[in-house]
Amino acid sequence: MEDWLFYTLTTLLCFLCSLLLRARAGSPGLKPHAAAAASSPPPPLPPGPTPLPVLGPLLFLARRDFDLAPLLRRLARRHGPVFTFAPLGPSRPTIFVAARGAAHRALVQRGAAFASRPPATASGALLTSGGRNVSSSPYGPTWRALRRNLAAGVLNPARLRSFSPARRWVLDGLVARVRAAATSGREGTGTSSSPVAVMEPFQYAMFSLLVYMCFGGDRLGGGDKRVVRDIEATQRELLTSFLSFQVFAFAPALTKIVFRRRWEKLVSLRRRQEELFAPLIQARRDAGAGGDCYVDSMLRLTVPEDGGRALTDGEIVSLCSEFLSAGTDTTATALQWVLANLVKNPAMQDRLRAEVAGVVGAGADGEVREDDLQAMPYLKAVVLEALRRHPPGHYVLPHAATEDTTLDGYRVPAGTPVNFAVRDIGMDAEVWDAPSEFRPERFLPGGEGEDVDLTGNKEIKMMPFGAGRRVCPGMALALLHLEYFVANLVREFEWREPDGEEVDLTEKLEFTVVMKRPLRALAVPLSVEKDGEAGHRRRRHLATTTCSSRRRRQRHGHSTALLGSSCLQHGTACVRATVPCLGAAGGPRVGAARVSARHDDLTMPYLGRTWARLHRARAVLARHAQLDMYSCR
Numbered sequence: 001m002e003d004w005l006f007y008t009l010t011t012l013l014c015f016l017c018s019l020l021l022r023a024r025a026g027s028p029g030l031k032p033h034a035a036a037a038a039s040s041p042p043p044p045l046p047p048g049p050t051p052l053p054v055l056g057p058l059l060f061l062a063r064r065d066f067d068l069a070p071l072l073r074r075l076a077r078r079h080g081p082v083f084t085f086a087p088l089g090p091s092r093p094t095i096f097v098a099a100r101g102a103a104h105r106a107l108v109q110r111g112a113a114f115a116s117r118p119p120a121t122a123s124g125a126l127l128t129s130g131g132r133n134v135s136s137s138p139y140g141p142t143w144r145a146l147r148r149n150l151a152a153g154v155l156n157p158a159r160l161r162s163f164s165p166a167r168r169w170v171l172d173g174l175v176a177r178v179r180a181a182a183t184s185g186r187e188g189t190g191t192s193s194s195p196v197a198v199m200e201p202f203q204y205a206m207f208s209l210l211v212y213m214c215f216g217g218d219r220l221g222g223g224d225k226r227v228v229r230d231i232e233a234t235q236r237e238l239l240t241s242f243l244s245f246q247v248f249a250f251a252p253a254l255t256k257i258v259f260r261r262r263w264e265k266l267v268s269l270r271r272r273q274e275e276l277f278a279p280l281i282q283a284r285r286d287a288g289a290g291g292d293c294y295v296d297s298m299l300r301l302t303v304p305e306d307g308g309r310a311l312t313d314g315e316i317v318s319l320c321s322e323f324l325s326a327g328t329d330t331t332a333t334a335l336q337w338v339l340a341n342l343v344k345n346p347a348m349q350d351r352l353r354a355e356v357a358g359v360v361g362a363g364a365d366g367e368v369r370e371d372d373l374q375a376m377p378y379l380k381a382v383v384l385e386a387l388r389r390h391p392p393g394h395y396v397l398p399h400a401a402t403e404d405t406t407l408d409g410y411r412v413p414a415g416t417p418v419n420f421a422v423r424d425i426g427m428d429a430e431v432w433d434a435p436s437e438f439r440p441e442r443f444l445p446g447g448e449g450e451d452v453d454l455t456g457n458k459e460i461k462m463m464p465f466g467a468g469r470r471v472c473p474g475m476a477l478a479l480l481h482l483e484y485f486v487a488n489l490v491r492e493f494e495w496r497e498p499d500g501e502e503v504d505l506t507e508k509l510e511f512t513v514v515m516k517r518p519l520r521a522l523a524v525p526l527s528v529e530k531d532g533e534a535g536h537r538r539r540r541h542l543a544t545t546t547c548s549s550r551r552r553r554q555r556h557g558h559s560t561a562l563l564g565s566s567c568l569q570h571g572t573a574c575v576r577a578t579v580p581c582l583g584a585a586g587g588p589r590v591g592a593a594r595v596s597a598r599h600d601d602l603t604m605p606y607l608g609r610t611w612a613r614l615h616r617a618r619a620v621l622a623r624h625a626q627l628d629m630y631s632c633r
């Protein structure tokens, strides 16, 4: 009913508008301007199909999940790599750039000219506090202040290192979830049988890490877990409804009325965000905002507007929401694409596993640590190839010129959206041999992608993170997360195609470009040994964390030893010990256990005192055949 009313009203409106335009075109008032233009005609807009004033917007808005990519590719073939497309009518042209040379000229060589964003749509304005987050701010002093605060603050390389205990904690949780899902229904046999749907665990893992970085380390345990789940649900609903809110880009005064329920849903989601984030922001404020997390940095920040003012709570909510959304689905989607390709190509998976084992040893203990990643060129090649072949966004966020300008001889009016075709640029056959094939080797020495510059500063060969002044500030974090999780997941499990369920690499546009049929794969645990008699794989890992500081232990009220895969409240002051137990009946037999301690630099001084606690922990292990990996007592 809603849709029907909308189409009727829009048709009428467009018809009236076109009558009005025709009448004005014939009016004497326009003639002097036309004469002046005739004497020095401005360059034309890039070529493109003739826009349809009435049907265009209707067709465009009719399908919420309309994937424009194939159509845009046809238009680039017909009109050239810089072309205009106006799905919302002739008054709303959008320019597309589908060639790497033109992208380099615009984004890098004339970076400042193309560094702005088009004005926010009605839905965008609501969710970004009127275009005041990093990604939607127009190029200018406020954007600069917000971006510097993010890039030089929570995302700077030294700060990223300080979050490594959280990454380890999240990895443990992810591995445990995959293991549980893989062995579900086959408890006790230790064999994996059920295919694991990986996307949701990946999303939750990435989301947890970003919540930690955004609100601080004490936000992931205890009663706050519920809040984190609620925030995740709200953010997810916003992302899944994202395409349907696009309708408010067109005649918002009208669409807000006609699609009233949709608008109300958007408003209520925003309200829910504010309710959920406000107490977390207030808690940081009450604690003095002196920490490392993103919210603390925003509470200390002043923006140059109105002579220098603090951010409002609404603006902080928008920036938190952007941080959580920008880093969750993009990275989880890329992780899924990497794994899907490794499942499809077992030889590549074996080669990667061999590289990982060559660096960290073939033993089953511990993790692939972040420092180890630097010695893994093939791992990096696999990640890069996935980002080239399946970039999570097929277009960067729309750019806009700060003032009227030209690109390759065509006019680019100020404020007009300019889109850059990430996926097509990464598939350029002039640069990449057999571009549609998944070949990580191209990024190894001698390959066409060796030393590729992901920022595109020298030359653009691929641009999954954009290029130029608006290049993704989360690039280093995203690459770290991808390499760390891929290396560890390949070390922990052998990933296989389930019988009769071929992995399908067809793409589908959602908030990011995801797998049309989400990946389900068999995850065979590799941290196992054969039990001689039964032939079953039975080795179990129980991770034990002992608190290394009595003062902290007392503060958090823990007893002598903490059992669990890690203890986030204690962060780097904890020492991790992995206790592989070889119990023939499936339970741990501590007599056979080998205990080793892993620690990072910060915990080193506590190591001596920790051994005593480790021994106590072993005694507890002996009494409890089944331990909940996440209980902290």
Ligand code: HEM
Binding pocket: 134, 135, 136, 147, 210, 322, 323, 326, 327, 328, 330, 331, 334, 391, 392, 393, 395, 396, 397, 398, 399, 463, 464, 465, 466, 467, 469, 470, 471, 472, 473, 474, 475, 477, 478
């Ligand atoms: C695989 C993961 C990721 C991919 C593929 C990706 C890709 C992109 C792309 C294509 C852009 C637009 C660039 C442009 O407009 O020219 C962008 C912008 C942005 N990304 Fe990412 N991103 C990823 C992860 C992250 C992470 C982890 C964060 C932060 C936690 C983040 C934060 C941002 C922000 C704030 C912007 C806006 C920058 C600006 O307008 O100045 N991204 N990203």
